[in-house]
Amino acid sequence: MPRITRHRLRVELRDLIELVLVPGLAAVLPWRWCFALFKHLARIDWFYRRTSHEALRQAQALGQVPPGTEAEWLATRRLVTLVDHADYYLAITRTDAYMHRHMRVQGQWPSPERAGVLLSFHWGAGMWALRHAGAHGMKVHALVAAVEGAPFVGRKVLHRYAIARTAQVGVALRHSPLVISGSLRPVVQALRSGEQVLGLVDVPADQAEGSSLPITVCGMAARVPKGLLRLAFDMQVPVTVYINGFDVQTGQRFLRMEQIPSQPDLQTLADTVFQRLDGCMKESTALWHFWSEGHRFFKP
Template sequence: MLRALIPSRWRPHLREALELVLLPGLAAVLPWGWCFRVFCWLAHRCQWLYREPCERALHEVQARGWVTPAQAPRWLAQRRLVTLIDHADLYLAATRSNRWMQRHMQVQGQWPTVGQAGILATFHWGAGMWGLRHAQQAGLVPHALVAALNGAHFAGHPVLHRYAQARTAYVAKALGCPTLDVSSSLRPAVRALRDHEQVLAAIDVPSDQVAASVPVQIAGMAAQVPKALLRLAVEQKVPVTVYLTGIDMDTGQRTLRIVPLPVQKDLDTLVAAVFSYLSEAIQQDSAAWHFWSEAPRFFVPPAPATAE
C-alpha cells in the first residue's frame, strides 16, 4: 500500500536512504547491544534489505558449491547482517570513542613497530572500520589507498555518492592522515614508505580494475588478483602486515587479527602467503566476504569438461 503512494522515480533513492543511512544510522543513537539485536531482527525478517547484491552473492556462492539450498536462508540472513553492520560502522565509529573499541573488540596479534615502513593489507571481509581506528591508536601513520569517487560512476545514485564520499572522508579521519589515490601511479605510496610511514589497502579488488594481475588460489578457487602493491613491497623490501576485522555473529563483538609477515624476495610467495588469510577467512565465514556478488570478476571459470 505504501509502495503505491511513492512515485517510481523516488523508490531507488528511498531504498538507498534506508539501506545506507536511516537503518545503519540507528547505531549512532542506540546502545550497541540493543542495536545489534535490532539488526539481527532486520536481517532475518526483511528479505528486501540489500536484496539485489545479496541474491547475486547467493547465486555465485551456490554455483561454487559453498551453500546448499537448505543453508541458503541462513546464509542470506548473515550476508544481510554483515552488510548492515559494515554500513553502520560509519555512524558508530563517528559517535564512539576508543574506549568503546577497547570494550567491544578482541585483538589478536600486534601492529608493526611505529616508524617502520610497511604495507598493511586487508580484505573486503567483515567490517573494517575499527581496524583503522586501532592502527591509528597504536601510533602508525597509515595512508589508505582509495578509489577515486568518479561522479559518472554514481550517476542516478546521489545518496550512494554522498555516502561513499562520507565514508572515504572518515577513513582519512580515522587514520589521521590523507588517503592516497594511486589510480595513475604508485609514486605517492613510494613516498609514504620512504618517509617510514605505512600504506594500507584492501587488496582483494577485481583484476579488471588494474593493469597487471597474478594468479592465486582463494579457498580452493583459481583467481586473478592485482599485484602492484605487493610487488612494491618486494621491490622496496618492506614487510607486509595482514589484518582482518571480523564480527562475532552471535554477540556483535568485533575481532581484529593482526599477522606480520617477514620481508619477501619473491612476489609469488608473498601473494600466496597474503591471500592464504583471505582463504582461511572465507572458509571460516563465507557470508562475511563482501565481493561474492562480483565473483565472476575474480575467479577463473572452470575448464569445460571434455568428452571421453
C-alpha cells in the same frame, strides 16, 4: 509524474533507508540492542535485496553455499552489510574507549617508525581496525578509489554517503587517504618517507591482466592486481595482514594482526597473504563482500 522520476525517487528512498536511517540507529542505541535488531532485520528479504541475491547466486554457482543453507547465508550476508554501514555512524559518535571495550585484539601493529604495508580483505567490517591503527600512532595512508563515476549517477544519497565514509577513513587513521588513479607514485613517496600504506587486495584484476598474480581462494583460481604486493616485495617493506570481523551471534568485534615473514619471491608472498583470506572464508563465506563480483574475481 514521469516514470524515470518515480524510479529515481524509489532508488533514493531505498538508499536513504539502507545507508542512513537503519544503520544510523547504531549512533543512538546501545550496541547490544542495535545488533539484536540488525539480526532480526537481516532476515527480511527487502533489505539489500538486489546485491545480496546476486551474491548468493554467484556463490552458489561456485559451489560455496551448501544446499539447504541459503536462507541462513543470505541473513548473514545482509547482517555484514548492515554492520559495515553502521560502523560509519559508530565511528563518528564513539570514543576510543568504546573501541577498546568492544573489540578483542590479537597480535600487534608493526613499528610506526618505519615504512610498512598493511593488507586486508573485503571480509567482515574493517572501520575499527583503522581507528585502532590510528590510536596506536601508525602513520597509515589508506588506498581508496575515487568517489565518482557511473555507480553514483542518479544516486545522490549514495554519493554523499560514500564521500562522508571515505573522509572518515582519513579521520580514523589520522592521515589522509591516497586516491588510486592508475599511478602508485604517491604510495612509493609515502613508503620512502617512512610511513605506512594500507590496501584491501582482494579485488578483481580483469582490467589488469598483464599486471596481476594468480592466487587460490576456496580451492578456486583467481587473479589479483600485483601493484602493491610488488612494491612491498621490491622495496623490502614489512607486510602486515590484519583481519577485522565480528561474531555473528553476539556482535563482538575482533582484530587479528600478523606480520608476514620475508618471502623468497613475489608469488610466494601473494600466496602467503591470500592464505589468510582463505582462512576467513573457512570461517564464513557470507562475510565476504565481493561475491556479487565473483565472476570477475574467480577464473574458470
